[in-house]
Amino acid sequence: xxxxxxxxxxxxxxxxxxxxxxxxxxxxxxxxxxxxxxxxxxxxxxxxxxxxxxxxxxxxxxxxxxxxxxxxxxxxxxxxxxxxxxxxxxxxxxxxxx
Amino acid sequence: xxxxxxxxxxxxxxxxxxxxxxxxxxxxxxxxxxxxxxxxxxxxxxxxxxxxxxxxxxxxxxxxxxxxxxxxxxxxxxxxxxxxxxxxxxxxxxxxxxxxxxxxxxxxxxxxxxxxxxxxxxxxxxxxxxxxxxxxxxxxxxxxxxxxxxxxxxxxxxxxxxxxxxxxxxxxxxxxxxxxxxxxxxxxxxxxxxxxxxxxxxxxxxxxxxxxxxxxxxxxxxxxxxxxxxxxxxxxxxxxxxxxxxxxxxxxxxxxxxxxxxxxxxxxxxxxxxxxxxxxxxxxxxxxxxxxxx
Numbered sequence: 001x002x003x004x005x006x007x008x009x010x011x012x013x014x015x016x017x018x019x020x021x022x023x024x025x026x027x028x029x030x031x032x033x034x035x036x037x038x039x040x041x042x043x044x045x046x047x048x049x050x051x052x053x054x055x056x057x058x059x060x061x062x063x064x065x066x067x068x069x070x071x072x073x074x075x076x077x078x079x080x081x082x083x084x085x086x087x088x089x090x091x092x093x094x095x096x097x098x
Numbered sequence: 099x100x101x102x103x104x105x106x107x108x109x110x111x112x113x114x115x116x117x118x119x120x121x122x123x124x125x126x127x128x129x130x131x132x133x134x135x136x137x138x139x140x141x142x143x144x145x146x147x148x149x150x151x152x153x154x155x156x157x158x159x160x161x162x163x164x165x166x167x168x169x170x171x172x173x174x175x176x177x178x179x180x181x182x183x184x185x186x187x188x189x190x191x192x193x194x195x196x197x198x199x200x201x202x203x204x205x206x207x208x209x210x211x212x213x214x215x216x217x218x219x220x221x222x223x224x225x226x227x228x229x230x231x232x233x234x235x236x237x238x239x240x241x242x243x244x245x246x247x248x249x250x251x252x253x254x255x256x257x258x259x260x261x262x263x264x265x266x267x268x269x270x271x272x273x274x275x276x277x278x279x280x281x282x283x284x285x286x287x288x289x290x291x292x293x294x295x296x297x298x299x300x301x302x303x304x305x306x307x308x309x310x311x312x313x314x315x316x317x318x319x320x321x322x323x324x325x326x327x328x329x330x331x332x333x334x335x336x337x338x339x340x341x342x343x344x345x346x347x348x349x350x351x352x353x354x355x356x357x358x359x360x361x362x363x364x365x366x367x368x369x370x371x372x373x374x375x376x377x378x379x380x381x382x383x384x385x386x387x388x389x390x391x392x
Contacts, residue, residue: 009170030172033283040276041172044179050123 011060012038014045016052024056035059126265127190130257134198138322143198143256145218145315146325148208149365150247151191152219155209156373157240158184159380160227169230176276180237183269190262197258210384214373221364222305224372231284231291231298238277239302242338243309245270246331255323278342285346296348303351309335313365328365 009031015024027046032038038057047055066074078084134140161181168174192205222240227233248270251263284295310332319325343350362368384390 031170032172036279037283040279041176043272044176045172048179 009033012042012057013060013063014038014042015056015058016042016046017054017056018052020053024054027051029060032057127258127261130261132194132197132258135255135257135324138256138324139318140198140200142315142319143259143324144195146319147191147195147198147259149218149315151188151195151208152217153223153240153244154184154191155188156217156219156223156376158182158188159376160223160225161233161237164227164233177233180241180273180276183266183273187262187266187269190258190265194256194258194262206384210381214369214377215367217364217369217373217377218367219364220305220308221370222302222309224364224369224376225302225305226372226375228301229294229298230280231294232301234277234280234284235295235298235302236305237273238281238342239306239309239335239339241270241273241277243306243331243335245274246334247326250326250330253323254325259324274338278338278345281342281348282346285343285348292347295346299343299348300351306335308363308365311363311365313363315365 011029012032012035013029014027016027017024030038030041030045032041035057039055042055042057046052134143158181161177161184164177165174165181168177188209189205192208196203196205196208222236225236227236245267248263248266251259252267254260254263281295281299284291286292287295310329313328316325316328320327320330340350
């Protein structure tokens, strides 16, 4: 038993997988006392309408993000590299998620 | 307020593109025959469905009263979800009761136009919660018991009851996990949360005995393969509660069983003043505007 009381729960980021075969997608964030409670809350907040078959939660302060100031150096150089897209492949109609 | 309409809009797989998320809903009673099975007493089936339906309806209302009062927004949502699951079970069960009764009443008549003495829920469902610990203690007992009962009803000879139970078991399994994790969290938390969780378990304990009181309706229906005898869920409920209390570091409450059945049991229509307060709130609008639709 601990007598330490934290007055605000930490923030968690929530990722939901809509169907088998798809990726987990970030859907929002919530507050919870720990990871287990965060999964419960995510289930109650984000999968009430059949949205998912799997949930991931991550402490928001464990996420390292790219810096807005690095945007040009990070992302602009890919703008003219069309050869990075495998557009010469023909994708069958029966493959829905590429 | 027909299920047919609500599901029709959501189960149309030709039109999945309408929704970014949330397709593939299903009607739990699709294709289930609604005739009362041969050899089953329709009056008993009516009474039994009222018992189970009223348990869910009244417990749902008590949970709804926590909306806007829960300690955290996320838990408010969780409680509202549980309340809506139970309300869904209540609607199906009251509809089944009305079908078996065959007197032209429907779920709304049973929910909104019955007097307190005609309700058949256990008294545990109508108790008011002094604080969040009282709520999760009562919820744990209620859903653990209901899960044990509905688990047995999955094999009911009444196909409607079996289908309602199959749907309910999945819902109640989550409700039990939700309630249990809060009991453990508060019991094994700070000195203050432990004290209040312990007081809450002590307060709810006397209401448990009523859940297993033998009653002629379920006991007769159990012989016909339709119901679960009232006493049958006791072993599972005791085992689950002991496990949760141990994990929460809470001593087994010493309060004696049966105090809540002084003056009769809820199954026979003997209720406390708490029910009058619930019905005044729950039925007020429906009674003030007979036949109203919105």
